[in-house]
Amino acid sequence: MATVTIEKVAALSRRRGFVYPSSDIYGGLGSAYDYGHYGVLMRQNIRNEWWRSMIQERDDMVALDSAIILNPRVWEASGHLTTFTDPLVDCRTCKLRFRADDLDHAQCGRRPSKHPGETPDCDLTEARAFNLMFETQIGPVRDSASVAYLRPETAQGIFVNFKNVTSSLRVKPPFGIAQIGKSFRNEITPGNFIFRLREFEQMEMEYFVPPADGPKWHEYWIEERRRWHISLGLRESHVRLRPHEPDELSHYSLATSDVEYLFPIGWLELEGIANRGDYDLRMHAEHSGTALEWVGHEERYVPHVIEPAGGVDRFMLAFLCDAYDEEEVAGRQRTVLRLHPRIAPVKVAVLPLIGKNEDMVTRARALYEELRKAMAAEYDEDAAIGKRYRRQDEIGTPWALTIDEQTLEDGTVTLRDRDTLEQERIAVAGARELLLERLQQPWSPRE
Numbered sequence: 001m002a003t004v005t006i007e008k009v010a011a012l013s014r015r016r017g018f019v020y021p022s023s024d025i026y027g028g029l030g031s032a033y034d035y036g037h038y039g040v041l042m043r044q045n046i047r048n049e050w051w052r053s054m055i056q057e058r059d060d061m062v063a064l065d066s067a068i069i070l071n072p073r074v075w076e077a078s079g080h081l082t083t084f085t086d087p088l089v090d091c092r093t094c095k096l097r098f099r100a101d102d103l104d105h106a107q108c109g110r111r112p113s114k115h116p117g118e119t120p121d122c123d124l125t126e127a128r129a130f131n132l133m134f135e136t137q138i139g140p141v142r143d144s145a146s147v148a149y150l151r152p153e154t155a156q157g158i159f160v161n162f163k164n165v166t167s168s169l170r171v172k173p174p175f176g177i178a179q180i181g182k183s184f185r186n187e188i189t190p191g192n193f194i195f196r197l198r199e200f201e202q203m204e205m206e207y208f209v210p211p212a213d214g215p216k217w218h219e220y221w222i223e224e225r226r227r228w229h230i231s232l233g234l235r236e237s238h239v240r241l242r243p244h245e246p247d248e249l250s251h252y253s254l255a256t257s258d259v260e261y262l263f264p265i266g267w268l269e270l271e272g273i274a275n276r277g278d279y280d281l282r283m284h285a286e287h288s289g290t291a292l293e294w295v296g297h298e299e300r301y302v303p304h305v306i307e308p309a310g311g312v313d314r315f316m317l318a319f320l321c322d323a324y325d326e327e328e329v330a331g332r333q334r335t336v337l338r339l340h341p342r343i344a345p346v347k348v349a350v351l352p353l354i355g356k357n358e359d360m361v362t363r364a365r366a367l368y369e370e371l372r373k374a375m376a377a378e379y380d381e382d383a384a385i386g387k388r389y390r391r392q393d394e395i396g397t398p399w400a401l402t403i404d405e406q407t408l409e410d411g412t413v414t415l416r417d418r419d420t421l422e423q424e425r426i427a428v429a430g431a432r433e434l435l436l437e438r439l440q441q442p443w444s445p446r447e
């Protein structure tokens with residue numbers, strides 16, 4: 001198995017149209033990225049899988065899409081204006097800034113192989129609190145009354161809609177509200193490709209439960225979310241749970257466990273699952289003067305909240321790292337993304353063996369037209385067949401169907417498997433059903 005590095009994954013992502021540095025022609029913008037065609041398709045698959053497991057296949061969940069810019073009082077109540085800070089230190093020598101609590105992962109500007117503070121030349125300031133909220137102004141007048149913020153998490157949009165949801169939809173604890181959307185944080189040390197961004201997309205769900213059931217549901221969601229990542233192809237040995245120590249808990253949390261992934265740079269948070277208690281509903285009730293509680297036939301209480309919170313960009317990076325492989329096949333090097341077929345941007349490539357053979361092209365295009373109605377498919381007649389296979393391997397396409405002489409004679413095609421490289425002969429007429437069936441089957445990575 002190949003040694004995977006973030007650099008290799010970033011290079012492939014750029015070369016094959018998954019991820020580009022943002023505003024590239026102007027020299028980029030620190031830790032901002034744009035997603036190309038295959039990145040967009042893959043991210044949509046990640047969202048869809050989350051949506052399917054969180055909402056579509058459950059009876060106890062409803063959806064929400066709240067605004068990015070909320071009333072600034074939301075952030076006063078949530079505690080973000082005062083406590084959403086990272087400790088920051090400056091180095092007077094190299095003029096770089098670091099997170100004081102993450103110096104072990106940071107690199108000193110003057111000596112790339114050292115960590116800040118490690119050499120006698122390093123001259124670090126005392127740590128000071130740096131608020132991560134992005135500020136903006138509403139309306140034409142720039143004064144303190146017009147200050148607003150880009151949301152640093154989607155969660156607060158859910159809490160402030162608790163009353164709207166419970167009074168308009170048929171919900172009853174335990175139930176959840178789920179949403180996917182962009183969040184913004186002025187991170188001090190973004191980096192490692194799309195791992196830590198200033199603009200990123202979150203997938204969060206707030207699960208409202210009777211207070212006494214909080215710990216039980218917390219355990220449930222921790223396991224549920226661990227299982228989800230593995231079911232979509234992350235190697236079990238690359239996923240672990242890590243409960244937070246009391247001194248690292250966020251200001252709102254009674255308990256948090258992270259699902260961590262073994263990125264090429266070490267074990268790091270993929271998703272956090274927090275027991276937020278009644279903190280958020282209580283704070284918003286106090287600050288807004290609106291009661292935020294569950295009122296049943298014989299009961300009235302402020303629900304406790306369990307929150308699984310993950311990010312599309314970070315999940316994408318984990319899926320890419322886990323899938324990346326290089327191997328030698330018949331004396332030639334191939335790079336392959338062994339993505340779970342449901343996460344892969346393209347499910348099937350349809351290839352006429354000889355791109356100049358009109359009959360093959362006609363049959364291939366007809367099959368492609370049929371398949372694309374059911375799944376993401378690609379047609380390619382350019383270059384030698386080996387080159388076309390390698391291109392599909394690099395974007396992680398699990399299957400290729402090749403139309404050849406025999407197809408014209410007996411209506412069968414070659415089905416090539418990305419992982420095993422095995423080729424089988426199947427009937428053109430049954431190709432669509434067969435692939436749809438395979439897409440539903442469990443898929444396991446090589447350990």
Ligand code: GAP
Pocket residue numbers: 152153154155185187194195196197198200201202204269270271272307309310311312313314315
């Ligand atoms: N509402 C709780 C919350 O936002 P978090 O642990 O700060 O918790 C949840 O964020 C998830 O969002 C993380 O596990 C990660 O997947 C993603 N995330 C957070 N900050 C990120 C950043 N700067 N860049 C990319 N993804 C980020």
